[in-house]
Amino acid sequence: MRTDSPRPAAPQGPRKARPRSIVIWTLVALLSAAGWSVLALSRGEEVSAAWMVAAALGSYAIAYRFYAKFIAHKVLKVDRTRATPAERLDNGIDFHPTDRRVLLGHHFAAIAGAGPLVGPVLAAQMGYLPGTIWIIVGVIFAGAVQDMVVLFFSTRRDGRSLGQMAREEIGPFGGAAALLAAFAIMIILLGVLALVIVNALAQSPWGTFSIAMTVPIALLMGFYLRVLRPGRIAEVSLIGVALLLFALVAGRWVAESSWAGAFTLAPSTLVVWLVAYGFVASILPVWMLLAPRDYLSTFMKIGTIVLLALGVVVALPTLRMDAVTDFASQGDGPVFAGSLFPFVFITIACGALSGFHSLISSGTTPKMIQKETQVRLIGYGSMLMESSVAVMALIAASIIDPGLYFAMNAPAGVIGDTVQNASQVVGDWGYRISPEELAAAAKNVEESSLLSRTGGAPTLAVGVSEIFSEVTGGGLRAFWYHFAIMFEALFILTALDAGTRVGRFMLQDTLGNIYAPFKNVSWKPGLVITSGIVCGLWGYFLWVGVHEPLGGINQLFPVFGISNQLLAAVALAVCTTLLVKSGRLKWAWITGVPLVWDATVTLTASWQKVFSSDPRVGFFEQRSVYRDGIDRGELIAPAKSMDDMRTIVTNSTVDGVLTAVLALLIVIVIADATRVCIRHVRRPALSSLSEAPYVESRIVAPAGLIPTEEEKEEARDAVGAEPRG
Amino acid sequence: MRSALNRAVRGLRWYVRELTDESAYDRHVAHLRKERPDADVPSRREFERMRTDRQEADPRQGFRCC
Numbered sequence: 001m002r003t004d005s006p007r008p009a010a011p012q013g014p015r016k017a018r019p020r021s022i023v024i025w026t027l028v029a030l031l032s033a034a035g036w037s038v039l040a041l042s043r044g045e046e047v048s049a050a051w052m053v054a055a056a057l058g059s060y061a062i063a064y065r066f067y068a069k070f071i072a073h074k075v076l077k078v079d080r081t082r083a084t085p086a087e088r089l090d091n092g093i094d095f096h097p098t099d100r101r102v103l104l105g106h107h108f109a110a111i112a113g114a115g116p117l118v119g120p121v122l123a124a125q126m127g128y129l130p131g132t133i134w135i136i137v138g139v140i141f142a143g144a145v146q147d148m149v150v151l152f153f154s155t156r157r158d159g160r161s162l163g164q165m166a167r168e169e170i171g172p173f174g175g176a177a178a179l180l181a182a183f184a185i186m187i188i189l190l191g192v193l194a195l196v197i198v199n200a201l202a203q204s205p206w207g208t209f210s211i212a213m214t215v216p217i218a219l220l221m222g223f224y225l226r227v228l229r230p231g232r233i234a235e236v237s238l239i240g241v242a243l244l245l246f247a248l249v250a251g252r253w254v255a256e257s258s259w260a261g262a263f264t265l266a267p268s269t270l271v272v273w274l275v276a277y278g279f280v281a282s283i284l285p286v287w288m289l290l291a292p293r294d295y296l297s298t299f300m301k302i303g304t305i306v307l308l309a310l311g312v313v314v315a316l317p318t319l320r321m322d323a324v325t326d327f328a329s330q331g332d333g334p335v336f337a338g339s340l341f342p343f344v345f346i347t348i349a350c351g352a353l354s355g356f357h358s359l360i361s362s363g364t365t366p367k368m369i370q371k372e373t374q375v376r377l378i379g380y381g382s383m384l385m386e387s388s389v390a391v392m393a394l395i396a397a398s399i400i401d402p403g404l405y406f407a408m409n410a411p412a413g414v415i416g417d418t419v420q421n422a423s424q425v426v427g428d429w430g431y432r433i434s435p436e437e438l439a440a441a442a443k444n445v446e447e448s449s450l451l452s453r454t455g456g457a458p459t460l461a462v463g464v465s466e467i468f469s470e471v472t473g474g475g476l477r478a479f480w481y482h483f484a485i486m487f488e489a490l491f492i493l494t495a496l497d498a499g500t501r502v503g504r505f506m507l508q509d510t511l512g513n514i515y516a517p518f519k520n521v522s523w524k525p526g527l528v529i530t531s532g533i534v535c536g537l538w539g540y541f542l543w544v545g546v547h548e549p550l551g552g553i554n555q556l557f558p559v560f561g562i563s564n565q566l567l568a569a570v571a572l573a574v575c576t577t578l579l580v581k582s583g584r585l586k587w588a589w590i591t592g593v594p595l596v597w598d599a600t601v602t603l604t605a606s607w608q609k610v611f612s613s614d615p616r617v618g619f620f621e622q623r624s625v626y627r628d629g630i631d632r633g634e635l636i637a638p639a640k641s642m643d644d645m646r647t648i649v650t651n652s653t654v655d656g657v658l659t660a661v662l663a664l665l666i667v668i669v670i671a672d673a674t675r676v677c678i679r680h681v682r683r684p685a686l687s688s689l690s691e692a693p694y695v696e697s698r699i700v701a702p703a704g705l706i707p708t709e710e711e712k713e714e715a716r717d718a719v720g721a722e723p724r725g
Numbered sequence: 726m727r728s729a730l731n732r733a734v735r736g737l738r739w740y741v742r743e744l745t746d747e748s749a750y751d752r753h754v755a756h757l758r759k760e761r762p763d764a765d766v767p768s769r770r771e772f773e774r775m776r777t778d779r780q781e782a783d784p785r786q787g788f789r790c791c
Contacts, residue, residue: 095781285777286778294787
């Protein structure tokens with residue numbers, strides 16, 4: 001913020017706010033309050049998405065200006081005179097001071113992926129209001145705080161990873177539990193993401209062809225970068241995106257040609273292809289597939305998100321979903337079972353609070369940040385941007401006909417496989433949509449059927465095509481649908497490759513303790529074995545998800561949500577421990593309260609998934625219901641055969657045990673962190689803090705996106721400092 | 726007017742090069758020249774290979790989230 005007089009060296013005493021900023025912030029607050037009031041108070045009438053946008057952006061602005069600034073300066077006490085690892089350890093490769101605007105782009109591209117697009121779509125079954133509140137309130141008080149605090153502490157520790165910080169600051173026991181949890185979460189994440197893709201591409205020759213084409217395009221780009229013109233990333237990305245768009249257009253021709261049959265694949269065939277792809281891609285050199293794919297998906301990601309934001313603002317569509325549906329209180333929703341508390345809070349992870357971000361905020365970004373004062377912009381700011389992506393996804397899911405939404409997101413076992421049946425079942429839930437309308441919706445986007453297209457991606461794609469075609473005219477609706485599918489599939493496939501590599505790396509490290517050659521990451525047999533194990537593990541969950549009679553997303557997404565929120569609990573536990581140990585005990589609630597909330601939500605959800613006596617929710621109750629059915633020789637819907645019944649029994653057992661183990665791991669981490677905190681409060685002399693020593697910074701750089709007058713002056717005064725940008 | 730347009734184009738080009746890390750080689754060369762003036766400067770080809778080899782060795786580098 002600008003102040004009229006130059007800031008004194010040590011800001012003491014209250015600073016006077018200028019009348020202009022008081023007026024501006026009052027207006028922002030009023031606008032945001034108006035948005036919230038309309039969203040909260042309207043019942044039964046249609047509300048414009050503009051109000052959701054106003055509520056979100058206004059809240060973000062206030063949170064960024066006041067809460068984030070308070071945390072940065074009062075709690076973390078960021079020090080602009082202290083050199084960051086990027087400055088001290090600059091090696092011109094991974095440690096180098098990066099312009100804050102560039103780093104903001106980097107960090108945002110690294111944290112935002114399919115997550116913020118899938119969760120909100122699924123949570124829309126409870127209506128748009130619970131999701132909106134959690135996305136906005138959650139990001140302000142938990143998600144963005146976690147990202148910023150992890151970034152700060154990792155920056156003070158030369159860019160240590162979350163796992164290393166957990167080991168150093170909490171202890172080997174908590175550290176090992178955190179590592180194991182991270183591995184399990186990676187596996188479940190990959191399985192669920194792959195399942196989203198299978199559900200989007202099954203029986204869709206257009207989608208399957210265009211996604212298949214990304215492989216030769218990426219190989220071509222890799223060859224170009226390796227052999228023809230090394231390092232020319234911008235130009236090769238442009239070529240790649242052009243080819244990608246061509247593949248997308250060509251997909252329609254293929255779908256209408258005699259080749260369509262070759263690209264019309266059943267879900268189980270796609271499973272085999274995806275696992276084979278994940279395995280082969282992860283053992284190929286990085287330059288061949290992974291690096292070029294990554295450029296492609298980053299370009300597409302940023303481009304599509306910008307387009308979507310523009311589309312929402314220009315079209316300002318009307319929300320057709322109820323604010324709160326009956327499923328919120330009854331807990332019998334078809335998309336995922338369970339009531340609003342705790343299940344909305346685990347279904348929407350990315351966008352509100354995501355444990356995965358702590359892996360990016362520690363590790364890569366701290367090695368590039370120029371100034372400690374920039375943690376607010378990079379950590380808190382990027383997360384607010386991701387949250388706005390989640391809000392857009394929620395808007396996209398809420399503007400389509402609610403009847404279509406439920407027909408697309410309910411498992412086939414519930415709504416059957418004909419439009420007549422689906423129309424009737426959805427009608428029983430209170431959402432009217434005729435069989436003709438259901439058939440027309442599929443025809444509009446040139447798909448054979450939209451029934452039970454679970455996983456969020458197809459629903460989002462229908463919403464996106466609705467928004468975009470409002471701007472570009474209805475003729476392009478099918479193109480936009482497949483554009484959105486392609487955009488999600490592209491980075492999910494990249495994530496399968498990159499995630500398999502990270503999982504393999506963890507496994508190699510662990511197996512290396514048993515048989516030493518595994519530690520050498522380029523030892524070929526070890527590479528193939530560990531890649532095979534990782535692909536086999538996530539492939540198992542994918543296979544299970546596709547063949548689950550109760551609906552794969554329905555069963556697996558809660559496990560994924562629980563695991564992601566458990567990782568957040570680990571990150572928040574590490575943050576809280578560090579706040580306590582670094583003499584910030586009175587501010588420990590900054591991450592302590594989000595930790596308590598997150599642990600409550602997640603452990604309640606795990607408890608219900610394990611012990612609930614409602615067979616739709618509790619895995620073990622489900623198991624015993626179907627077990628008894630088998631014993632009596634009686635089929636229980638939606639199972640169609642005894643084989644289905646046995647599949648359900650096995651899957652429920654695996655899911656239940658997995659949920660229980662994950663919950664136990666996190667209880668261990670939190671208990672260990674609490675022990676360390678209590679010990680520190682009692683006998684501070686016993687605890688050690690592994691912070692890098694103070695070195696004075698010589699870089700001059702602004703803290704926020706827009707430099708203040710003083711910062712500009714400082715930059716002009718700095719002699720010998722290299723001006724960047 | 727022209728100079729403002731020029732500045733905008735140059736700014737955009739700078740941003741894209743930085744964001745895609747296309748500028749990594751120039752940065753590395755500048756760093757070497759400054760810190761170790763007598764060290765051999767790798768060719769662009771060698772440098773880019775070294776970069777992907779590093780990612781190969783530790784896949785957590787540049788990992789993206791869900």
